[in-house]
Amino acid sequence: MRTRSAAVLLALALLLAACAEEEVLVNPPTAALPGTRWVVAGLTVDGTGGALPAGAHLTLDFGADGNVSGTAGCNSYFATVVFTADGLAMTSFGATEMACEPEIMEREARFLAALGRIATAALEGDVLTLASADGAVAIELVPFVPEADRPLAATVWHLTTLLDGEAASSIVAGTEPILEVDDVAGRLSGNSGCNSFFGPATFTGSGVTVGAIGATKMACEPGVMEQEAFVFAVLADAVSWDIEGTVLRIAAADGRALEFSAG
DSSP states (O other), X not given: OHHHHHHXXXXXXXXXXXXXXXXXHHSOGGGGOTTEEEEEEEEEETTEEEEOOTTOOBEEEEOTTSEEEEEBSSSEEEEXXXXXXXXXXXXXXXXXXXXXXXXXXXXXXXXXXXXXXXXXXXXXXXEEEEEOTTSSEEEEEXXXXXXXXXXXXXXXXXXXXXXXXXXXXXXXTTOOOEEEEETTTTEEEEEOSSSEEEEEEEEETTEXXXXXXXXXXXXXXXXXXXXXXXXXXXXXXXXXXEEETTEEEEEETTSEEEEEEEO
16 A cells, blocks of 8 residues: 555656646746846856946847847847747847947957857846856846936937948047937037037927038048038938937938937
């Protein structure tokens, strides 16, 4: 009788273990990741690293289409993600080619290299940890909490990125281009990094029309003048604008655009 009871208990234990294993495989932590956005809080690569400073701006978005994307501190990146029973793997990386301060670029390179080594995923509370199979790489992420959209007017917008189709470039080092909008008076003003400028502008819904731009006549270094010409050209041809949190984007119909960050 005892032998039979022991056999029944053993069979039940094996059955429960098998069910538990099946549940892990069918519903791993990665099942909830598509459609979520995360901020990198910590990065350790081969024993070096740890918590990231505030404002590092490393993010990871899991798309519902099998892709991931985000910002690496300076450049935007994208890749393909494949979910496995143990975690996930990322392949087919691509990124924009802007240049930032050496410290930011070094951290960006480490982060992108680390993503390419990821093999496992663990979700504990609201902390997602991605790691390499050997544990030498660990990326700790927390959920992205969006900031409230800044108002178009009454905000000093600092130019950060020049976009020409899929090509992106940062502003010329040492310049501080800004934009201010008075949508009630129907005008905008700012500085291109060399000259101050002003002009009429109408913002309606997501559309924008900018009239003739007037500017001072200072001469600066060739690279700064090229930046100014691009800024003025995009503003003159602008057809749309949108704000997401602290980022303003003004775009022309042909893919040229200016991205600003709220001051």
